[in-house]
Amino acid sequence: MRPSxxxxxxxxxxxxxxxxxxxxxxxxxxxxGRCDLDRPFISLIEVGKKQPTISVLYRLxxxxxxxxxxxxxxxxxxxxx
Amino acid sequence: MRPSxxxxxxxxxxxxxxxxxxxxxxxxxxxxGRCDLDRPFISLIEVGKKQPTISVLYRLxxxxxxxxxxxxxxxxxxxxx
DNA sequence: TTGTAGACTAACGTCGACA
DNA sequence: CTGTCGACGTTAGTCTACA
Numbered sequence: 001m002r003p004s005x006x007x008x009x010x011x012x013x014x015x016x017x018x019x020x021x022x023x024x025x026x027x028x029x030x031x032x033g034r035c036d037l038d039r040p041f042i043s044l045i046e047v048g049k050k051q052p053t054i055s056v057l058y059r060l061x062x063x064x065x066x067x068x069x070x071x072x073x074x075x076x077x078x079x080x081x
Numbered sequence: 082m083r084p085s086x087x088x089x090x091x092x093x094x095x096x097x098x099x100x101x102x103x104x105x106x107x108x109x110x111x112x113x114g115r116c117d118l119d120r121p122f123i124s125l126i127e128v129g130k131k132q133p134t135i136s137v138l139y140r141l142x143x144x145x146x147x148x149x150x151x152x153x154x155x156x157x158x159x160x161x162x
Numbered sequence: 163t164t165g166t167a168g169a170c171t172a173a174c175g176t177c178g179a180c181a
Numbered sequence: 182c183t184g185t186c187g188a189c190g191t192t193a194g195t196c197t198a199c200a
Contacts, residue, residue: 073150
């Protein structure tokens with residue numbers, strides 16, 4: 001079977017991360033620092049070119065000051081639209 | 082550099098998936114069929130040996146008849162304990 | 163500040179098989 | 182029914198660097 005890629009979901013995630021990051025007035029480097037991730041990697045996620053694993057998702061949600069459930073809910077609503 | 086692996090989170094996910102699957106009286110093969118994933122892969126996730134990406138997580142939540150937010154919340158509560 | 167590129171390592175996700 | 186294994190192709194995730 002084809003690799004499990006859902007581009008619309010990935011893009012919903014991308015938009016939510018970027019929006020929330022800017023809401024908190026953080027740079028990509030700030031965010032990367034908060035969750036100990038590579039800054040260029042954050043960039044790739046925000047343009048919908050990378051699909052993070054659950055560990056990275058969880059760390060991103062914490063860094064964005066959201067519970068995991070709240071973060072997932074936001075991504076989900078963007079996806080459903 | 083350091084692998085972005087949070088074993089406790091992975092195990093919380095593992096336990097939740099297995100519990101919810103059994104709640105629905107599904108076999109791993111049933112679940113695999115519902116979300117079009119490899120059956121052995123489901124098994125590895127349920128024993129905490131694999132860390133799925135967001136696409137796989139989303140498909141699992143749907144297959145387990147949970148919203149993405151609800152699913153994330155359940156994993157999160159198991160993780161926090 | 164951000165997007166992207168190349169090169170690299172580790173891990174995902176699939177498949178077939180077997181206890 | 183489930184866990185595991187080996188093999189495989191693909192991609193996550195890191196790092197350096199540049200416009």
